[in-house]
Amino acid sequence: MKNVKYLIYGMILITSSVFSQLKPLQYKDGNQILNGFKIDPAKKSSTKAGILILPAWMGIDKLSKDTAEKLSKLGYYAFIADIYGQGNYPQDYAQAGKIAGFYKTNYKDYQKRISLALEQLIQAGANPDNIVVIGYCFGGTGALEAARANYNIKGVVSFHGGLGKDAARKTEPIKAKVLVCHGADDPYVPSAETEAFQKEMRDAKADWQMIYYANAVHSFTNPESGNDNSKGAAYNEKAANRSWEHFKIFLDEVLVH
Numbered sequence: 001m002k003n004v005k006y007l008i009y010g011m012i013l014i015t016s017s018v019f020s021q022l023k024p025l026q027y028k029d030g031n032q033i034l035n036g037f038k039i040d041p042a043k044k045s046s047t048k049a050g051i052l053i054l055p056a057w058m059g060i061d062k063l064s065k066d067t068a069e070k071l072s073k074l075g076y077y078a079f080i081a082d083i084y085g086q087g088n089y090p091q092d093y094a095q096a097g098k099i100a101g102f103y104k105t106n107y108k109d110y111q112k113r114i115s116l117a118l119e120q121l122i123q124a125g126a127n128p129d130n131i132v133v134i135g136y137c138f139g140g141t142g143a144l145e146a147a148r149a150n151y152n153i154k155g156v157v158s159f160h161g162g163l164g165k166d167a168a169r170k171t172e173p174i175k176a177k178v179l180v181c182h183g184a185d186d187p188y189v190p191s192a193e194t195e196a197f198q199k200e201m202r203d204a205k206a207d208w209q210m211i212y213y214a215n216a217v218h219s220f221t222n223p224e225s226g227n228d229n230s231k232g233a234a235y236n237e238k239a240a241n242r243s244w245e246h247f248k249i250f251l252d253e254v255l256v257h
Helices: 002-018 062-073 093-105 107-123 138-148 191-203 237-254
Strands: 023-029 032-039 050-054 077-080 131-136 155-159 177-183 208-213
Touching: 023 107, 032 062, 032 107, 050 062, 050 107, 050 138, 062 077, 062 131, 077 107, 093 107, 093 138, 107 131, 107 138, 131 138, 131 237, 138 155, 138 177, 155 237, 177 191, 177 237, 191 208, 208 237
Parallel strands: 050 077, 050 131, 131 155, 155 177, 177 208
Antiparallel strands: 023 032, 032 077
8 A cells, every 4th residue: 555655646746747837829920820838827916927938049949948837936927939830840950040040130020920929928918018028049139139129028138149130220229128148158149249239239228238157158048958168059057047046136127016
């Protein structure tokens, strides 16, 4: 009987870990099917704050899903955007680079997909006047594009994202508050791009912060990136934890609680 009791207890633990509150949600951009994920806050709040999550260049991944679950526990509505759409998901880094490159160049298309995802977050229950957009890597670039588009959002957070925009694009005033969490040794963001971004923020009269994390390269928040900095992308636990704390402070500042 004792062994049976422990077996049942173990099955309960496994079952509780398998069944997530994260729910798939299908939506569209014209005829293009998009497959996002939504999650309600674990604890309800009258402010109904919402967080839109923009994934890295491989599309919706474990990191974005784990982030949504953590945000739910903190009391936020969360939605993970599908930027690429059904039938367009990359199978390797080469494809990811090509597809992500398309959206970086055709930023209006990127902004539209972000806007459609914002609509889904609001339909899921988030207050349209109490939203922050965050993103990882390619998604970090998207978070900045959401700020440049001046959507009705309180702020944006870029985790090890690309910072650049075409120099020919006009710099418009940016209303959303901006937080950039950046690996100090990220080889994919050259110093010229960083300097241009900072100038853009000043010219846009933005309320912005940029925090550098020592010994961190690209993708420092993602445990699946390995730990070899020489590859240019690697997990850094200290930087990941610090950036998460800075992110939470930012949310406390910009959102209505």
